Amino acid sequence: MGAMWAWLFLFALIVVFSIIGKGFLSLTNFQNILANMSILAILAFGQTFVIIAAGIDLSTGWVMGMVSVVSAIVMTSLPEGLPLWLVVLSGSLVGILVAIMAGMVNGLLIARLNVPPFIATMGMFGIARGVGFLLSNGMPIPISISGLGRLGNGYLFYHHPEFGWSFLNQPAGLERAQMRQLLGVIPFVLIVMIVLLLIAHIMLSRTKFGLRTYAVGGNKEATLRAGIPVVSQLTRVYVVSAVFAGFAGIVYNLRFTNGAANAGEALQLDSIAAVVIGGASLFGGAGTVGGAMIGALIISVLENGLVIMAINPFWKYIAVGTVIIIAVLIDQARERMVIG
């Protein structure tokens, strides 16, 4: 229900920008918005689990950066000549392992030692940040592996008015002028985002894990009395959040071909905002990843549309801030309705 107004708002934004914004209404631009929002959305998917469980994870942005650095180090230190898939897989596996460790620490602190989520994850915020910078010596790590950037920036299909359609690869031997006419269709990262969206959605809506996540967030005491292992459930929720942050870090590496400790710094608050705008309740027990996706879309469409309309960029902060406040007001109104 909470996401209903978000859908309407998104629709209104798109209509307004399409009418006023020059170049907004086009396949290329919509695909740009979707590809560019992928990292933010993946962070938000993980955050959704935590917020449904009545917690908050402030460390995801820096865990994302730490994983970005770790997987960049793994990818660049492997011997040359290995197939690309093996390089990406190894980098990702080690990166996700590191994310799991960070999530475990968060989860154990919060679930077992009763540290408030705000404090525990703020601690991890600092630790992941420090580890990321230490490992990378404070500099982004360039990953010069041929084909890697294509994974992050390529499209499933390409269409060119002269050469027609091609699958996976751009038509060979294009001149610069012809490059401009080339249209990519369905960015790879969009597929990654949708797969992760589906996984998160199924986990939440179709599994015992999801059911328990809502239960823990809805009423911890009752869940405990019902015999659900709250401690291990909560721990796992934070691991899930960290793993999604890890995926975000890996997608960042593919997209920008470098590993950076501060890759997620600017996205942290936006990702929490996306979840809230998408109708998740900060009181716990309510929310969906689909909602988080809409929230991320609203933020990205605002960003894109305001730039396209050449509006003073400071208005963007005001716009996003206002949307967050409206979302929370709606959330609270709903809460009162439920109680009343």
Add this chain to the structure above:
Amino acid sequence: MNSKWLVAIGLVLALALAGCTAAPAPAAPAPEEAAAPAEEAAPAEEEAAPAEEATAPAEEEAAPAEEEAPAAEAPTIALVYGVAGDGFYITMEKGLRDMAAEMGAEAVADGPSQFDAVQQTPILDAMVSRGVDAICIAATDKQAMIEPMQRAHDAGIPIISVDTFIGDGDYENGPVTFPLSYVGSDNEEGGRIACNAVIEAMGGEGKIYIQNIKPGVSTTDQREQGCIEAIEATEGKVTLVGVDYNDDSAAKAAEQTSAVLQREPDLGAIFGTNLFSAQGAAQAVKNAGLTGLVKVANFDAPEAAIVDLRNEVVDIVIAQLPYEIGQKCVEYSMLALEGREDEIPARWPTGYVVITRDNVDSEEAQMAIYKSE
């Protein structure tokens, strides 16, 4: 309490790591050639220490220098940098440490986790308390840091500004005169150099877009200003289509740039005021199939920027010389400690090197790249 211990342990580790790294020192260009483009800023004096010398025995062990060699009367020179974990300051710290080792001084370095005066002040105070002999500081706020730095000066410690300044930066006739010198690059000049270079690459006319990190940061604001001056100097042949702020995130820079490319399909060039701004912008350009048609200039020269340059994603890299700033500050500190303050210039502008694919392999360009080890 616990977090303080963690911080302390972390600092020791950080110092140890920093101590491990040793690199050959780049040559320092003469001051009068400062802020000159690559072709002119040829190294004048060969001050470069051979690599073997730079690797002093004390630095091979993973331990802070002061525990290793308690040289009886070696002065301690402190660097208070602007923010931790920044390649620019890490390179500056390396220059400072290498030069200190060469001149027989001890070096300590520390800085806040955010570019913020409230966080930087206690670090400066701690340096004063531990009795360092000279302080090189990149003030995080040109107004707010005046009083804390005045306190350190009143404690009898020579103060030298590196990278950023306090007051108006004029330590001879300005409102603040107690710092002995301001060693750093002129960012406005740097912005002008960067945009003159892209304007030339555009053939002298067209549209430019600026990707900046956030408003209110003196250095990047000045780069933006310098770029705008270069655009205005063309008297309308080049126009500025806009400035956007990406919060130092390549992902946001890419998002905003792809929107601008929708709005301005005939954009000629983009000036990224730091690495992430340029990287995100360049990725958006590449995704739009406009590589080569839209020139991208990148301010600051970590290794990642050079990789982008070689991959033809970025066309121009503007390198500051942080290593040289660190070296110079040690040199001036030692002069001050010997009572030769009148030999220290109140302003020593370090120059820039403009790196393109044509000169990237030159010794000068290679020396200017920020390296973490």
